[in-house]
Amino acid sequence: MDLDFLRNLLLVVDSGSMAEAARRVGVTPAAVAQQMQALERELGVSLFVRAGRTVIPTEAGHRVIERARGLVREVAEMKAFALEGEDAGELRIGTITTALLSLLPDVLARFSTAFPQAKVLIRAGTSMELYETLQRGDLDVAVCLHPAFALPKAYDWHLLREEPIVVLAPSRLAGQDPHELLRRESFIRYDRSLGGGKQADQYLRAAKIVPHELFELNSLMAIAMMVDRGLGVSLIPDIVSPLTASLDVARLALPVRTDPRRFGVLWHRASPRARLIGGFLRCADEVLQRESRTDERKTRKRPRAQA
DSSP: OOHHHHHHHHHHHHSSHHHHHHHHTTSSSHHHHHHHHHHEHHTOOOEEEETTTTTEEEHHHHHHHHHHHHHHHHHHHHHHTTTTTTTTEEEEEEOOOHTTTTTTHHHHHHHHHHOEEEEEEEEEEHHHHHHHHHHHOOOOOOEOOOOSSSOOEEEEEEEEEEEEEEEEEEEGTTHHHHHHHHHHSSEEEEOOSSSSHHHHHHHHHHTOOOOOEEEEOOOOOHHHHHHHTTTTEEEEEOOOTTTTTOEEEEEESSOOOOOOOOEEEETTOOOHHHHHHHHHHEHHHHHHHHHHHHHHHHHHSSSSOOO
């Protein structure tokens, strides 16, 4: 029985469709469907029934899936233990999109140099999706927002960045009052189902600001581009990304203090991939230290205001 077929079986179940599972592994939906059919022939049972575009496991499918999770996990752990003490193996990283489009490429570039024999698998998702996937044992580390609840003692957390909540506005509005902009200008809302969007919504409610909302979306990069195009203002975490560096936007500090959005690395303390996880954390810290030194140099080079 092909272990990759079992991995894709779990991906079909977790994503809810063969098309989505195929997209995540970079193959065609037909290829995934053929793999599922091969498993059904080998096991002699039907694993799924279709419900529109989604697939639902049969009773036999649920039994197979439960056993498949254990088999996939055991094989992965066996590989990790076999490579213990070696700079090789497989590191499965889950990440929020903003980290993937900002900090993570530099970290991965440094990690691949330090661990050239390591294979890295990357999956993007929301913080809660990543936390649940980590709990199931399908990820080794999650680059995510700190959960809003107390973490179990089995998990460890390493802070990477704190991003203050700011008003993002076209640069021509840079000198204006942030609250007045939120009241007056068209508003581009960050998805309230996400951590930063919830923080922004709580701030607006506390400040008794009812914005003229035109859009709501879950991409901080897209919001920054829309503000650059003059479509409105937004209230979002102040992300640091090369993709937004050239945009003609202003970041305005809020007049009332609010907690920043915090994201970092979450992992299981007893992970058999502790060596690779430790290397990943060191690479992340080195990238952040380099960014900090660059920011300090830029600050020193700025001309002083004349009296």
